[in-house]
Amino acid sequence: MKKVVKFGGSSLASAEQFKKVGNIIRADESRRFVVPSAPGKRFSKDTKVTDMLYHCYELAEADQNFAKALADIKARYTEIIEGLGLSLSLDEDFKIIEDQFHSIAGSDYAASRGEFLNGKIMAAYLGFEFIDAAEVIFFKENGEFDSEKTNDVLAKVLENKENAVIPGFYGSMPDGTVKTFSRGGSDITGSIVARAINASVYENWTDVSGFLVADPRIIDHPAVIETITYRELRELAYMGASVLHEDAIFPVRKAGIPINIRNTNHPEDPGTLIVESTCRAPKYTITGIAGRKGFCSINVEKAMMNSEIGFGRRVLQVFEMNGISFEHMPSGIDTLTVLVHQDEFVEKEQEVIAGIHRMTDPDLIYLESDLALIAVVGRGMKSTRGTAGRIFSALAHQKINVKMIDQGSSELNIIIGVSNSDFETAIKAIYDIFVTVAI
Numbered sequence: 104m105k106k107v108v109k110f111g112g113s114s115l116a117s118a119e120q121f122k123k124v125g126n127i128i129r130a131d132e133s134r135r136f137v138v139p140s141a142p143g144k145r146f147s148k149d150t151k152v153t154d155m156l157y158h159c160y161e162l163a164e165a166d167q168n169f170a171k172a173l174a175d176i177k178a179r180y181t182e183i184i185e186g187l188g189l190s191l192s193l194d195e196d197f198k199i200i201e202d203q204f205h206s207i208a209g210s211d212y213a214a215s216r217g218e219f220l221n222g223k224i225m226a227a228y229l230g231f232e233f234i235d236a237a238e239v240i241f242f243k244e245n246g247e248f249d250s251e252k253t254n255d256v257l258a259k260v261l262e263n264k265e266n267a268v269i270p271g272f273y274g275s276m277p278d279g280t281v282k283t284f285s286r287g288g289s290d291i292t293g294s295i296v297a298r299a300i301n302a303s304v305y306e307n308w309t310d311v312s313g314f315l316v317a318d319p320r321i322i323d324h325p326a327v328i329e330t331i332t333y334r335e336l337r338e339l340a341y342m343g344a345s346v347l348h349e350d351a352i353f354p355v356r357k358a359g360i361p362i363n364i365r366n367t368n369h370p371e372d373p374g375t376l377i378v379e380s381t382c383r384a385p386k387y388t389i390t391g392i393a394g395r396k397g398f399c400s401i402n403v404e405k406a407m408m409n410s411e412i413g414f415g416r417r418v419l420q421v422f423e424m425n426g427i428s429f430e431h432m433p434s435g436i437d438t439l440t441v442l443v444h445q446d447e448f449v450e451k452e453q454e455v456i457a458g459i460h461r462m463t464d465p466d467l468i469y470l471e472s473d474l475a476l477i478a479v480v481g482r483g484m485k486s487t488r489g490t491a492g493r494i495f496s497a498l499a500h501q502k503i504n505v506k507m508i509d510q511g512s513s514e515l516n517i518i519i520g521v522s523n524s525d526f527e528t529a530i531k532a533i534y535d536i537f538v539t540v541a542i
């Protein structure tokens with residue numbers, strides 16, 4: 104068994120957190136390849152080292168004195184090194200960083216140092232080899248991640264290693280300059296390393312005990328999802344549920360490697376297992392609920408619309424011409440509704456209305472704003488009768504007016520449109536009917 108373990112910023116924010124991480128790694132000798140983030144927040148008002156680095160580099164770029172900002176960053180690392188009782192010195196590294204900032208090495212280089220330095224500390228603390236991600240993670244000339252070259256090189260480099268620390272978040276361009284993934288990108292590095300070594304599992308350690316059935320800002324202590332498929336995760340993530348960087352899914356998904364989300368502060372919790380497919384039924388019929396506010400609907404009515412070939416295409420063409428992507432398009436016999444993000448739509452609303460008139464000559468167009476969409480997601484819905492019925496009776500019970508219903512053809516999700524003002528109540532009602540009653 105070979106495992107890749109990735110630790111997020113809050114898991115590595117202080118010496119105390121590092122010690123928890125050390126215990127987790129030592130508790131299982133198959134945890135051989137470690138991908139650290141940069142130190143995150145120690146308390147809620149604290150600043151992440153990555154943000155400190157971006158700020159410090161901005162000063163350097165503006166030709167302002169950045170000595171104090173860099174010293175503050177160094178202090179974060181010194182605190183960890185001393186707290187762990189290590190004899191490691193980062194003086195040389197900080198000298199190089201200072202020089203590189205003076206010669207304007209780029210904000211990606213600057214940000215990447217957060218992971219680079221934390222990786223060095225982690226390697227010294229664990230007695231593992233340190234491998235600079237710039238030597239094993241590659242981007243193409245056009246800035247895209249070069250998955251095949253990376254996989255070849257990384258697989259070779261790691262082949263005969265007992266263990267190693269590979270910092271997350273960055274790699275290198277063909278000319279050797281450092282480039283980072285987007286924010287939160289250490290998740291991607293972990294996934295890439297897991298694929299390269301054919302890991303049995305990619306453990307992603309963070310500060311929550313997995314994916315939650317619903318947003319904890321709406322539901323008090325929601326249940327944790329034990330097992331979720333990649334497709335369900337995509338549906339929930341799209342609707343705003345986030346724990347993992349979206350691009351972290353692709354490398355491991357291709358290789359059929361499961362991801363296990365775990366909590367550094369509660370290592371005894373099993374967390375959430377993300378898999379390609381599973382026979383395990385979800386605990387509560389539904390796997391999760393997620394949603395977002397801020398949509399509006401454009402309703403188009405025309406008598407005999409059903410027999411007019413090309414009607415839908417012409418309506419959508421207007422959106423395309425105005426550069427607006429649409430989210431859903433439920434339709435009736437003589438009506439068609441297009442749901443879009445309100446903030447994207449507002450500026451173009453009159454052009455769109457005029458365009459639809461020109462292209463389709465409808466009887467009526469009316470807009471409805473301030474809508475929320477809620478996705479009820481679950482592989483279990485396909486084989487369970489009455490799921491939709493339960494959802495709608497729960498909503499009716501709370502006197503919530505359902506403005507739209509859309510069931511994906513995969514029967515993996517039901518999307519419900521309600522007023523923004525009913526959003527929280529609706530999520531509570533759905534959660535209660537499936538989860539609270541089952542506990």
Ligand code: ASP
Nearest residue numbers: 140153272286287288289
């Ligand atoms: N340190 C980077 C960030 O804050 C990358 C990561 O933590 O995954 O976005």
